[in-house]
Amino acid sequence: MTALRSSAWFDGDDEVALAHRVAVRMGGGEIEQGERRPIVAVIDTSSDANPCNLPLRELAEHVRRGVTDAGGTAMVMPAMSLGEDLMKPSAMLYRNLLSMEVEELLRANPIDGVVLLTNCDKTTPGALMGAISSDLPTIQIIGGNRPAPVFDGRELGTGTDLWREMDRYRSGEIDRTEWRRFEACYACGTGSCNTAGTASSMAMIVEALGFALPGASTVQAGQGPSRDVSYETGRRIVAMIDEGLTPSRILSEASLRNAARILQSVGGSTNAVIHLAAIAGRAGIVFGPEQVAAAGAGVPVIADVQPSGAGLMRELDRAGGVPSLVFELGDLIEPEPVTCTGKSLRASGRAPLAANESSAAIRTVSDPIVAGPAIRAVSGTLAPGSAVIKAAASDPRLWRHRGPALVFHGYDEMRERTQDLDLDVTADHVLVLSGCGPVGVPGMPEWGMIPIPKRLLQQGVTDMVRISDARMSGTSFGTVFLHVSPEGAVGGPIALVRDGDMISVDVEAGSIELEVSPEELDRRRGEWVPPVSAHLRGWPLLYQQHVEQADRGADLDFLTAPTAAHRRRVDPVVGRS
Structure with a gap:
């Protein structure tokens, strides 16, 4: 049985240990000197400013009840709620800040294990990144999808x-x-998007990585199963503390590959590629776009969920959720990685439930929605690092395309010019948006799904090739190449593109090329003037100075853990405060 980290706070007859025990009792908990009672942090990211996370508010007490019944003491702690709708310029700007908050809450307090209550897009990876850096036993609870209007x-x-x-x-x-x-x-209730957007994609990734109980990632908001999962999670975290089952025993290259395969099987969000890279980086693992694409080789889209399919997350949940996806993927899921249950992900697999209207929500590998892989990586002279495309939600007729560039520098220009009925543009043009990556703006907003110019919409054009160093919503679709690395704000080739330059893309070949001579690019680079940040202080300035590129997860360079020494948690001196 693993020694309790919290004993450093509570064991002893001195005034410090006494004050610590009294503080717990004053907060409604119970702890006695010499008693083995694990302390579980319940990180609650609910907020009135984030309707996606509001279902979490009631779940904290169900977790507390489970922890108590299993012999532990729960401490509910609030943390930043990264609401995708209202936070500007993007909740992505604050994902790493949330990870720091979670890590420091766990480091500074007498915590033996943690339950993360998350739901909205960036809250889920941000909280998990902080817990991985802390390396304390961790389980995540997802708030669930909202009803369909x-x-x-x-x-x-x-x-x-x-x-x-x-x-x-x-x-x-x-x-x-x-x-x-x-x-x-x-507007039809609280909870996450009911499609396979970023929130649902990250929820299923959390389960596939091994940080959520089987079936927990696709529950519907406010329903009985979410309360049951919360209670069982509270019980399970206490057992994980006894077993010493920490993130460093769960997260591995194999578990990341399994998560990438689940992502590919649902035609999920391209944002998940960035988050997987950041999660991996906290454990010293390189797992970028190329690794996600490689893991997806041979993995078809078998979940019939928008935007790659036609249905909603509710049907996927009724058909069995991630355990049924695991069952259908069979040997494509690696058996070695252990999950929070103490068993493998493959052991959680169960056949899809066929005796209801949701039976078609999960197809077989031999009869998929799309052949896959759903998400692909490309690189070339326009993106020497990489770029990604959600091929499953794009027009295959545009996968191989050559056309002249029409360049936008910034959000306002893009929105204004695409509304201009006199814009000189054809369906063959390649729309390019530069300067909107991690350093640019900053925070890499979801501006990459460049609107089809209004004059083309009126002609019936519904898709065209678009390229950006920004992101797009996981609920989006179209032939959109995203996360171009290096980004324009740091002088990547995308900053040097000019109107009329010929650009060629080939999804199958994995290429994205700017057809401009090296000599001309060097000349343009000499004329290029780096953008001057408007931020002279505070978090945005710190972020711009330290954020890494999209292909590395857009984490801060001082938060990654490339060596074992970086991954060692340094606990505080426990004495008088």
Whole structure:
């Protein structure tokens, strides 16, 4: 049985240990001198400013009950809630800050294990990154998906159907009255997007990595199963503390490959590629776009969920969730990695539930939605590091394309010019958005799904090649090359592209080329002026000075752990405060 880290706070007859025990009792907990009672942190990221995470608020008490029944003491601790809707310029700017907050909460307090309550896009990886750096026994609880609103008799997929309706509105297919009517029905309860966007993608990745109980990642918000999972998670974390089952025993290259395969099988979010790289980096593992793409070789899209499929997360959950995906993927899932259950991911596999209307939500490998891999990596003279594309949600006719560049520098210019009916653009153009990567803006907002120019929308054009150093929502779709590395703000080739330059892409060949001579690029580089940051202090300045490129996870360089020495947790001196 593993010694308790918290005993350094509570064991002893001196005034320091006495004060610590009294503090726990004053907070409603129980601890006696010499008693073995594990202390579990319950990190709660709920917030009124983040409707995605609001379902978590009630789950903390179910976790507490499970911890107590298993012989532990739970301490609920609030942490930053990274709301995708309201935080600007992007919640991504604060993912690493949340990871630092979680790591320091766990380091500074008498904590033996942690349950992370998360849901929204960046909250889930950010909290997990901090827990991995702390290397204390960790389980994550996902708040669940929101209900589906109904518009004109059809259920809406969060995000995905918003982008579609936006294009209908911009093209004039629907008027302002219809647009307002759509807005009125779009709000339909709390929870994460009900499609395979970033929140759901990261939830399923957490389960595939081994940091959530089987089936926990696809639960529906506010339903009985989410409360049951929370209680069982509270019980299980106490056992994990006794077993010494820490993140360093769970996270490995093999578990990352399994997670990447689950991501590929659902046609999930390209944002997950960045988060996987950052999660891996906290354990000293390199797992970037190339590794995600390689792990996805031979993995088809078998989950019929938007935006790569047609259904919603509710149907995937009813069909069995991640355990059923694991079952269908079979030998594609590696058996060695251990999960928070103490067993392998493959051991959690179970056949999809066929006796209901959701049976088609999970297909077989031999009869997939898309052949896959869903997410692919490309590189070339325009992206010497890499770029990614969600091929499963793009037009295969554009996978091999050559056309002239139309360049936008910044969000406002992009939005204004794409609305201009006099814009000189054809469907063969390649739209390029530069200066919106991790250092640019900063925070790499989801601006990469460049709107189809209005004049082309009115001609019936629904997709065209778009390239950016930004990200796009996991609920988005289209032939969009993202996360171009190095980014424009640090002088990457994308900063040197000019209108009319010929660009060629080939998804199958994995190439993305700027057809400009090296001599001309050198000349342009000599003329290039680095952008001057508007930030002279505070977190944004620190972020811009230390953030790594997208292909490395956009983590801060001083938070990564390339060596065993970097991965060693340094606990505080426990004395008078």
